[in-house]
Amino acid sequence: MSSQDNAIDSEQICKLLDEMTASMASARETIGLLKTKGPSYFKNKDGISLLSLKHHVLVSYLQSLLLVSTRRALGNSLSERNPPPQPFSSSERSVRGAGSGDLVDQMIEGRIVLEKVKTLEGRMRYQIEKLVKAARQQEKVESDDVDDPLAFRPNPQNLLESHDHDEDTNADIDETADGIYRPPRVAPMPYIPQTTATTKRQQRAPVPTALASVLHTDGSMPHVESTSGLGNTPSLNNTSSRAKYLKHLTEFEEEQFGRVMMGKKEARRRARDEEALALGGGLSGLGEEGKGAGRRRRTAGGWEDEFGDVLQGIGRSSASGGDGYDELRQRGKRSGVLERSRENQKRTAELVVDGEIQKRKKSRFEMERKRVKSKR
Amino acid sequence: MADSAPVTLRTRKFITNRLLARRQFVLDVLHPGIPNVSKEELSEKLAAMYKTDKKRVVTFGFRTVFGGGRSTGFALIYDNEESQKKFEPKYRLVRSGLAAKVEKPSRKLRKERKNRAKKFRGTQKIKGAEPAKKGK
Numbered sequence: 001m002s003s004q005d006n007a008i009d010s011e012q013i014c015k016l017l018d019e020m021t022a023s024m025a026s027a028r029e030t031i032g033l034l035k036t037k038g039p040s041y042f043k044n045k046d047g048i049s050l051l052s053l054k055h056h057v058l059v060s061y062l063q064s065l066l067l068v069s070t071r072r073a074l075g076n077s078l079s080e081r082n083p084p085p086q087p088f089s090s091s092e093r094s095v096r097g098a099g100s101g102d103l104v105d106q107m108i109e110g111r112i113v114l115e116k117v118k119t120l121e122g123r124m125r126y127q128i129e130k131l132v133k134a135a136r137q138q139e140k141v142e143s144d145d146v147d148d149p150l151a152f153r154p155n156p157q158n159l160l161e162s163h164d165h166d167e168d169t170n171a172d173i174d175e176t177a178d179g180i181y182r183p184p185r186v187a188p189m190p191y192i193p194q195t196t197a198t199t200k201r202q203q204r205a206p207v208p209t210a211l212a213s214v215l216h217t218d219g220s221m222p223h224v225e226s227t228s229g230l231g232n233t234p235s236l237n238n239t240s241s242r243a244k245y246l247k248h249l250t251e252f253e254e255e256q257f258g259r260v261m262m263g264k265k266e267a268r269r270r271a272r273d274e275e276a277l278a279l280g281g282g283l284s285g286l287g288e289e290g291k292g293a294g295r296r297r298r299t300a301g302g303w304e305d306e307f308g309d310v311l312q313g314i315g316r317s318s319a320s321g322g323d324g325y326d327e328l329r330q331r332g333k334r335s336g337v338l339e340r341s342r343e344n345q346k347r348t349a350e351l352v353v354d355g356e357i358q359k360r361k362k363s364r365f366e367m368e369r370k371r372v373k374s375k376r
Numbered sequence: 377m378a379d380s381a382p383v384t385l386r387t388r389k390f391i392t393n394r395l396l397a398r399r400q401f402v403l404d405v406l407h408p409g410i411p412n413v414s415k416e417e418l419s420e421k422l423a424a425m426y427k428t429d430k431k432r433v434v435t436f437g438f439r440t441v442f443g444g445g446r447s448t449g450f451a452l453i454y455d456n457e458e459s460q461k462k463f464e465p466k467y468r469l470v471r472s473g474l475a476a477k478v479e480k481p482s483r484k485l486r487k488e489r490k491n492r493a494k495k496f497r498g499t500q501k502i503k504g505a506e507p508a509k510k511g512k
Contacts, residue, residue, distance in 0.1 A: 253437075254388070254389060254402050254448075255389075257389075257400055257402075257450055258437065258450065259437045259439075274441075274442055275442045278441065278442035278443060279442075
């Protein structure tokens with residue numbers, strides 16, 4: 001086993017040595033290049049720059065590392081120190097001694113300097129990037145200002161060079177030669193009235209009450225049945241606010257142990273609405289204000305639906321027996337020639353006109369007839 | 377009039393009101409076949425149920441539901457007569473016969489008399505309150 005280890009070790013060592021010779025050869029090449037540049041290349045009359053400081057510090061770090069490793073390999077201790085008396089901040093600091101401890105100190109120093117340089121570089125990142133970009137760009141490529149993120153930095157120089165602005169024509173400021181302001185031309189658009197939720201609801205057909213319960217039933221839940229067996233009538237659902245109000249009213253009265261004071265109209269309306277609910281019909285309108293348009297909207301079920309045909313027959317002076325059914329029968333029959341021609345005339349008169357519906361011009365005969373009727 | 381079916385009384389929300397010395401509840405009357413049950417009959421039945429005098433029982437506010445057969449109202453049973461006279465409103469006492477109705481001339485007449493009397497001072501008011509006699 002030890003022989004195998006030795007074999008592996010020797011292989012690794014050979015590899016390492018080869019790598020080292022290759023890297024040393026490449027380093028020699030670059031040093032040769034630098035030598036040809038001449039001493040003027042390395043002159044720093046303004047002092048060493050931040051970017052080259054990194055390189056110098058790194059090189060010295062590598063030097064010290066190499067020396068320390070060789071001395072350690074030879075067996076010397078690393079504690080021989082000969083530190084300079086002055087502190088780091090003074091510029092007249094003398095060179096360190098050549099002891100191994102000094103080299104270690106130098107490495108530590110270099111590391112700290114590199115860390116500080118890193119933070120300084122972060123602050124100068126923008127300028128550095130600009131310089132790098134300028135160095136890379138050989139020809140002036142017209143880059144899009146929008147794409148280039150570095151172009152959005154505020155440039156105070158633009159404020160000074162105002163006489164150069166005649167060349168730059170801004171598309172936004174369109175000024176004619178005489179300096180008159182011309183408003184922008186707007187294309188005509190058709191007027192589309194806004195459809196609010198209420199108008200949409202009004203235009204849509206209302207859900208039929210037979211299917212209204214389907215809206216509220218949940219398919220995943222089991223079928224619910226009531227003890228009275230009446231099912232999902234609108235009054236039971238209490239969908240209309242009027243129904244809810246009446247229910248609330250009865251509960252309130254029972255709780256307060258007394259009837260609520262109501263006028264004749266209110267009491268009559270309440271009785272009528274309760275009748276409608278009892279017959280299984282829905283109610284429209286909010287709370288106490290099911291008045292006016294809300295009331296006239298006839299919802300399904302209720303008193304009118306149940307007895308409408310009979311009730312509407314009362315008080316009608318018709319040629320038929322006074323019954324609603326008879327009136328329906330009469331209506332089903334074809335009317336006479338005169339009536340039919342009148343109906344057709346009215347219909348055709350409206351159809352003929354394209355744009356607006358004009359009123360039918362009444363003939364002399366019609367006017368006379370009207371007058372006779374009103375006189376009677 | 378014979379009842380086609382017996383009348384059923386159901387009490388709900390029963391409260392013993394110690395402050396007003398009475399027991400009060402919501403009364404459901406089931407009367408199929410009859411239009412409704414009179415208040416006197418109801419107070420008799422309640423008196424029999426709660427073993428009190430029928431004069432102590434007060435019923436009011438009955439409304440028959442649409443379709444008939446059921447009406448809902450309120451009922452009170454007082455502990456004694458003096459508490460009843462103290463706490464009941466006048467009109468209900470008149471209904472049950474414990475108080476007499478105050479006969480007043482009509483409101484309009486009263487106001488007219490007052491306005492006529494405003495023109496006079498002192499004992500002349502009484503004479504002046506009468507309307508001027510119409511000429512024959």
